Amino acid sequence: MPRTSKPADVRSAEILNAAAGLFRQHGVGAVSIDQIAREAGIAKGTFYLHFQSMRDLLARMAEATVTAMAENVERVIATSESSPYETLVLALAALKAVEADHAPLAQALDHPDNVDLQERANIALVLKVGPLLASVIERGCKTGDFAVEDPLSTIQFILAGQAFLLGNPRFGWSQDEHGVRLMATLRLTERALGARPGSLVSAFLAVLAGAAPGSAEAGSLQS
Amino acid sequence: MPRTSKPADVRSAEILNAAAGLFRQHGVGAVSIDQIAREAGIAKGTFYLHFQSMRDLLARMAEATVTAMAENVERVIATSESSPYETLVLALAALKAVEADHAPLAQALDHPDNVDLQERANIALVLKVGPLLASVIERGCKTGDFAVEDPLSTIQFILAGQAFLLGNPRFGWSQDEHGVRLMATLRLTERALGARPGSLVSAFLAVLAGAAPGSAEAGSLQS
Amino acid sequence: MPRTSKPADVRSAEILNAAAGLFRQHGVGAVSIDQIAREAGIAKGTFYLHFQSMRDLLARMAEATVTAMAENVERVIATSESSPYETLVLALAALKAVEADHAPLAQALDHPDNVDLQERANIALVLKVGPLLASVIERGCKTGDFAVEDPLSTIQFILAGQAFLLGNPRFGWSQDEHGVRLMATLRLTERALGARPGSLVSAFLAVLAGAAPGSAEAGSLQS
Amino acid sequence: MPRTSKPADVRSAEILNAAAGLFRQHGVGAVSIDQIAREAGIAKGTFYLHFQSMRDLLARMAEATVTAMAENVERVIATSESSPYETLVLALAALKAVEADHAPLAQALDHPDNVDLQERANIALVLKVGPLLASVIERGCKTGDFAVEDPLSTIQFILAGQAFLLGNPRFGWSQDEHGVRLMATLRLTERALGARPGSLVSAFLAVLAGAAPGSAEAGSLQS
DNA sequence: AATGAATGAGTGTTCATTCAT
DNA sequence: TATGAATGAACACTCATTCAT
Numbered sequence: 001m002p003r004t005s006k007p008a009d010v011r012s013a014e015i016l017n018a019a020a021g022l023f024r025q026h027g028v029g030a031v032s033i034d035q036i037a038r039e040a041g042i043a044k045g046t047f048y049l050h051f052q053s054m055r056d057l058l059a060r061m062a063e064a065t066v067t068a069m070a071e072n073v074e075r076v077i078a079t080s081e082s083s084p085y086e087t088l089v090l091a092l093a094a095l096k097a098v099e100a101d102h103a104p105l106a107q108a109l110d111h112p113d114n115v116d117l118q119e120r121a122n123i124a125l126v127l128k129v130g131p132l133l134a135s136v137i138e139r140g141c142k143t144g145d146f147a148v149e150d151p152l153s154t155i156q157f158i159l160a161g162q163a164f165l166l167g168n169p170r171f172g173w174s175q176d177e178h179g180v181r182l183m184a185t186l187r188l189t190e191r192a193l194g195a196r197p198g199s200l201v202s203a204f205l206a207v208l209a210g211a212a213p214g215s216a217e218a219g220s221l222q223s
Numbered sequence: 224m225p226r227t228s229k230p231a232d233v234r235s236a237e238i239l240n241a242a243a244g245l246f247r248q249h250g251v252g253a254v255s256i257d258q259i260a261r262e263a264g265i266a267k268g269t270f271y272l273h274f275q276s277m278r279d280l281l282a283r284m285a286e287a288t289v290t291a292m293a294e295n296v297e298r299v300i301a302t303s304e305s306s307p308y309e310t311l312v313l314a315l316a317a318l319k320a321v322e323a324d325h326a327p328l329a330q331a332l333d334h335p336d337n338v339d340l341q342e343r344a345n346i347a348l349v350l351k352v353g354p355l356l357a358s359v360i361e362r363g364c365k366t367g368d369f370a371v372e373d374p375l376s377t378i379q380f381i382l383a384g385q386a387f388l389l390g391n392p393r394f395g396w397s398q399d400e401h402g403v404r405l406m407a408t409l410r411l412t413e414r415a416l417g418a419r420p421g422s423l424v425s426a427f428l429a430v431l432a433g434a435a436p437g438s439a440e441a442g443s444l445q446s
Numbered sequence: 447m448p449r450t451s452k453p454a455d456v457r458s459a460e461i462l463n464a465a466a467g468l469f470r471q472h473g474v475g476a477v478s479i480d481q482i483a484r485e486a487g488i489a490k491g492t493f494y495l496h497f498q499s500m501r502d503l504l505a506r507m508a509e510a511t512v513t514a515m516a517e518n519v520e521r522v523i524a525t526s527e528s529s530p531y532e533t534l535v536l537a538l539a540a541l542k543a544v545e546a547d548h549a550p551l552a553q554a555l556d557h558p559d560n561v562d563l564q565e566r567a568n569i570a571l572v573l574k575v576g577p578l579l580a581s582v583i584e585r586g587c588k589t590g591d592f593a594v595e596d597p598l599s600t601i602q603f604i605l606a607g608q609a610f611l612l613g614n615p616r617f618g619w620s621q622d623e624h625g626v627r628l629m630a631t632l633r634l635t636e637r638a639l640g641a642r643p644g645s646l647v648s649a650f651l652a653v654l655a656g657a658a659p660g661s662a663e664a665g666s667l668q669s
Numbered sequence: 670m671p672r673t674s675k676p677a678d679v680r681s682a683e684i685l686n687a688a689a690g691l692f693r694q695h696g697v698g699a700v701s702i703d704q705i706a707r708e709a710g711i712a713k714g715t716f717y718l719h720f721q722s723m724r725d726l727l728a729r730m731a732e733a734t735v736t737a738m739a740e741n742v743e744r745v746i747a748t749s750e751s752s753p754y755e756t757l758v759l760a761l762a763a764l765k766a767v768e769a770d771h772a773p774l775a776q777a778l779d780h781p782d783n784v785d786l787q788e789r790a791n792i793a794l795v796l797k798v799g800p801l802l803a804s805v806i807e808r809g810c811k812t813g814d815f816a817v818e819d820p821l822s823t824i825q826f827i828l829a830g831q832a833f834l835l836g837n838p839r840f841g842w843s844q845d846e847h848g849v850r851l852m853a854t855l856r857l858t859e860r861a862l863g864a865r866p867g868s869l870v871s872a873f874l875a876v877l878a879g880a881a882p883g884s885a886e887a888g889s890l891q892s
Numbered sequence: 893a894a895t896g897a898a899t900g901a902g903t904g905t906t907c908a909t910t911c912a913t
Numbered sequence: 914t915a916t917g918a919a920t921g922a923a924c925a926c927t928c929a930t931t932c933a934t
Contacts, residue, residue: 003932005897033925043899048926116339123393153407161384172348184376191414228914255907266916271909449911451918479904489920496907562785569839599853607830616792630822637860674893701928712895717930 012050015040016061028058028117062120069098070128077136084140085195085203091133093207094126116215122163130156137193154192161185235273238263239284251281251340285343292321293351300359307363308418308426314356316430318348345386353379360416372415377415384408458496461486462507474504474563508566513543516574523582530586531641537579539653541571545586568609576602583639593640607631617666681719685730686708697727697786731789738767739797746801753809754864754872760802762876764794791832799825808863816863823861830854 006014018040022031037044051057072094078128113203133155140146148154162185164179165171173181183201190200227239241263245254256277260267274280295317303310356378363369371377385408388394389401396404406424413423452460464486468477479500483490488573497503518540526533586592594600608631611617612624619627629647636646675683687709691700702723706713720726724873741763749756802824809815817823834840835847843852851868859869 005933008897011897032923034923043902044897044925049897054925072271118928119391119393122387123391126388126394149410150403150407153404154411157384157388157404157408157411160388164345164387165349165380165383168342168346170342171349172912180373181376181380184373185380187372188377188411188415189382191417192411194414231914234914256909257907260917267908268910268917269915272914277908449919451912454918457918478902480902490905491907491921492919495918500904512854565837565839568833569837572834572840595856596849596853598859599850603830603834603850603854603857606834607826610791610833611795611826611829614788614792616788618796626819627822627826630819631826633818634826634857634861637863638857640860672894702930703928706896713929714896715894718893723929736916860905891896 009043011046014198015042015047015050016057016064019057020061022115043120057122058117060115062124065098066121066124066128069095069125070132072098073129073132077132083203084136084143084145086207088136088140089200089203089207091136092158092204095129118167122160122167125163126156126159130159133159140193141197145195145199148192158185158189158192231273234265235267235283238265238270238273239280239287242280243284246340276386281340282343285340288321289344289347289351292318292348293355296352296355296399300355307359307366308422309430310424311356311359311363312426315419320351322407341390344369345383345390348386349379349382353382356382361416363416368418369421371415381408381412381415454496457488457492461488461493461496462503462510465503466507469563504563505566508563508570511544512567512570512574515541515571516578518544519575519578523578529649530582530589530591531645532653533580534582534586535646535649535653537582541575564613566607568613571609572602572605576605579605579640586639586641591641591645604631604635604638677719680711681729684711684716684719685726686735688726689730692786704761713889726846728789731786731793733761733789734767735793735797738764738794739801741767742798742801746805753805753812753814754868757802757805757809758869758872758876760805764798787836791829791836794832795825795828799828802828809862809864814868817861827854827858827861 015036019031019036022035022039033047034044036057037047040047051060063122073091077087080090082090130152134152137146137148137151137155140153141148166173166181166185175215186201186204187197189195190197195202238259242254242259245262256270257267259280260270261272263309274283296314299314299317300310303313310325317377353375356374358371360371360374361380364371364374389396389404389408409424409427410420413420416423461482465477465482468481468485479493480490480501483493486493497506519537522537522540523533525637526536528536576598580598583594583601584596587594587597612619612627612631632647632650633643635641636643639646684705688700688705691704691708702716703713703725704800706716709716720729742760745760745763746756749759751759804819806815806817806820806824810817810820835842835850835854855870855873856866858864859866862869
């Protein structure tokens with residue numbers, strides 16, 4: 001009822017945050033625009049001043065998340081002065097960090113019902129982040145750390161498998177099952193990249209033990 | 224209006240088939256129970272005699288599909304007398320065959336809107352078919368054809384990556400892009416399984432050149 | 447809340463009547479489907495079981511009204527054994543009678559806001575009833591009672607003028623003003639049809655004084 | 670954003686014109702105040718500085734149109750030195766001219782959805798222009814050119830019939846059908862006014878053949 | 893006199909589910 | 914078992930109007 005005017009981008013962000021919170025609690029499919037407006041402290045009509053439709057909201061939320069992820073990864077790559085091994089692991093960890101930073105936005109993607117939203121992000125991730133990581137691998141190929149024929153296709157496959165197998169809450173892995181699969185993923189990645197056996201695994205453990213960028217329990221990108 | 228009584232399982236199968244056809248055409252989200260009932264030639268109320276809800280229908284449809292896939296793979300494995308290489312490739316081909324044979328049920332999963340349904344199937348696939356293929360790999364480890372520490376986790380990751388990266392219509396890969404990623408996937412699989420370089424790729428090409436195994440012997444989904 | 451099932455045509459008629467009543471009170475533009483459903487004692491969803499949309503309702507209501515008018519006029523013409531003069535006047539009176547018979551359906555057209563609805567009826571009236579009356583006039587031309595070159599165009603013009611000038615509540619004529627215009631209309635019609643001066647006027651007065659078919663205060667067709 | 674201040678009547682006229690243009694394109698029912706404001710180059714709030722509501726806008730637009738028509742007719746009558754026949758025909762032509770000159774305002778009334786607006790104009794026309802033409806007819810009665818008892822009622826009926834039957838796009842007359850009805854109308858008018866057979870028809874044809882009077886000298890609606 | 897972001901009641905429509913027959 | 918008319922909560926979205934600036 002009190003009429004508070006705010007810059008468009010601030011309002012958009014508030015709505016996006018309100019929506020993300022509700023999505024996390026109930027899943028995208030169970031949240032109405034009415035609820036979002038209420039949560040954001042605005043009238044229903046105001047929602048439509050900033051978003052064309054629910055679909056529009058979803059798209060923009062997914063885009064914002066992946067953009068943040070790509071930016072994070074890019075920064076890490078540009079900054080890193082370590083070996084390709086560690087750069088790759090740092091980049092993967094940076095990906096995970098977005099979930100902590102952009103909470104609850106990123107976490108909204110976790111709900112079992114949000115497959116649609118999650119998928120948009122995953123696909124954009126494979127397409128946007130894939131090339132970034134491929135460049136790291138190519139560098140590794142020159143240094144002799146890696147040996148792959150088709151870095152882009154390979155890393156995209158790995159991102160896809162990881163996003164789907166480890167990032168999907170529906171599998172309902174126990175912590176142990178998750179750990180086993182994470183290790184298998186790292187070993188698979190080592191082999192796929194033609195890296196020295198154990199190299200990525202140890203680099204990953206080193207990062208975990210070290211500055212642990214992003215989140216302590218790091219391990220999966222999406223979940 | 225003609226009141227035809229049928230055994231419960233026959234009716235269920237008819238409804239499932241009617242639904243699959245509509246899902247393929249319009250996507251799950253755009254199909255109402257009204258339409259399904261009409262397509263199945265029954266009254267709306269009758270639908271609820273056989274399915275508790277739309278959610279129930281979706282779950283059972285996904286389950287039926289994956290069950291058929293698992294049965295197909297199992298049959299291939301039990302029958303095959305070839306090397307583990309070829310058995311594995313035959314099994315993967317049998318998996319794909321279900322999509323062709325069990326149309327329109329299997330194909331319904333292809334529609335962009337049906338991610339939810341598709342995912343249920345993919346997850347069940349990873350959980351059900353993964354162990355079957357893992358057993359083939361274990362056999363290969365004993366014969367020295369493969370060398371992996373954790374066959375189950377590894378093949379599950381690969382199934383996941385493949386299901387997501389190659390099975391998802393939203394990526395919109397061109398035929399070329401698809402081919403590149405398929406080859407990268409096979410090479411990645413070779414390495415991940417510790418197989419001789421080129422072995423899987425050539426086995427796969429051999430199968431392709433051969434009798435296109437799998438599709439011919441496929442059974443019916445609802446049987 | 448009590449679930450009462452009725453034949454489709456009965457329900458349709460009930461809804462039509464409920465709608466007509468509300469339209470008369472508030473005008474078509476101010477009546478929501480919610481209100482109609484409440485008035486008809488059904489759930490909102492039930493409305494859509496019988497009418498595709500509000501537009502559909504309007505169209506069917508207008509059609510029903512005009513159909514009744516045309517049938518009334520046709521019956522009068524078929525039955526009448528009087529002179530063309532009287533037949534014509536009787537037919538015009540029968541038109542008016544529909545308002546009494548089909549109340550409140552016909553009266554709904556009276557509200558100032560219902561121009562759209564009213565117009566559909568008026569147009570259908572001109573097109574459907576025009577030819578019927580034209581046939582009477584043609585008969586009159588042969589008997590020498592009338593003398594017109596183009597009976598159809600002429601009577602359609604007269605129906606149009608009368609529907610608009612006398613049937614439109616927005617003019618807000620006083621009873622006197624209305625009477626003056628009615629008489630002028632009759633004299634104009636006499637002349638337009640080439641009838642003997644005073645003939646129609648007196649026939650009209652005779653009908654009024656006689657059996658007064660339809661409604662006592664007859665005089666205008668639409669209002 | 671540029672805050673341009675203008676006299677109230679200029680702004681009103683601009684808004685009226687903007688609205689008329691949109692009404693013509695989309696029909697009154699499909700035009701929002703948002704659109705009108707945008708078209709007029711003002712903010713939404715400014716609209717309400719000049720018009721109380723949409724209803725108000727419609728009423729004033731109809732009034733403006735008819736006022737222009739009445740002024741046109743009055744000017745013709747005052748100026749004309751011809752016979753009552755020709756004066757009458759000239760006046761009727763001047764009426765039609767407004768539709769051409771005051772486009773898009775006048776033409777907005779032509780859209781099928783704008784019946785409400787059209788009607789307001791038609792009614793005002795009958796009430797305002799009717800008396801003007803009646804005076805011409807009265808003059809004609811004195812000169813013996815016409816012979817009518819009640820000039821006002823008669824000409825009002827004729828205006829009504831003509832406005833409704835010939836001015837209503839919903840009838841969908843073909844050009845031929847329209848022509849037939851126009852001629853019938855003229856003959857009917859001759860008879861109704863007691864004019865010499867053929868007199869009006871030939872006067873009308875003469876005017877058509879002449880300088881297409883009316884359109885040239887028409888004034889501006891908002892002036 | 894002008895702005896335009898904010899309001900919120902209101903709309904038409906859908907559809908999973910129920911239940912009297 | 915089967916029917917299908919009836920239900921009604923829920924939904925996305927619109928738009929005339931207000932008011933703080």
